[in-house]
Amino acid sequence: MNYPENPSPNFSYFYDNIDPANPEIEVSDYLVFDDGFNQEDSSASQSMVSSEKYCVGDSSSGSNGATSRNSDIKCRNGMMKKTKEDQVEHSRVAFRTKSELEVMDDGFKWRKYGKKSVKNSPNPRNYYKCSSGGCSVKKRVERDREDRSYVITTYDGIHSHESPCVVYYNTHLPLMLPSSSPASASANWAFQKAQSSSSF
DNA sequence: CGCCTTTGACCAGCGC
């Protein structure tokens, strides 16, 4: 796997990509965005465009994905208030997991609200919202267009609550994994790790 | 009955 140069100090790549609990499952790559909260100009947004473009397997051609990402980020920046709380609220985490399961149980309850076919990709992209009340975290799930054995998951925002699964297991079964399958556990692991890296 | 998925419609941003 060829990793590009980190184009911005506003997010981080992680290379120690094997979940110690499930070393047979590969979380290929993931990264964390802070959406340029500490930048007053647009350079951070441009960097994020290129990085997420890479992350979702868009490096080969498509410019449309990049333009759309750009507009999305611009829109989001327009709504942002630069409080520390918001910095946590709007973090974006994306990672790629080798898994046959398209939807992995990461411990949270998700409600599907949309499905779109993506240009230059044979695989549809699915959109999910966290179904917990008051939590506005979203995630996108799609198969890697270049290698369908990989699932690309992008989380948008940070949960305002504990994972119901984690709460349950912490309370009742602290020795068990908080997810139902090795791949799910690894997805959860990567997500938790990425989020902990994005909080400061 | 409540919650979920499905799916077509709609909207906004962008490039030409």
Next chain:
DNA sequence: GCGCTGGTCAAAGGCG
């Protein structure tokens, strides 16, 4: 201005 694209909405139907 128009068409393309990604993201979201909301109605309809299914399931436990």
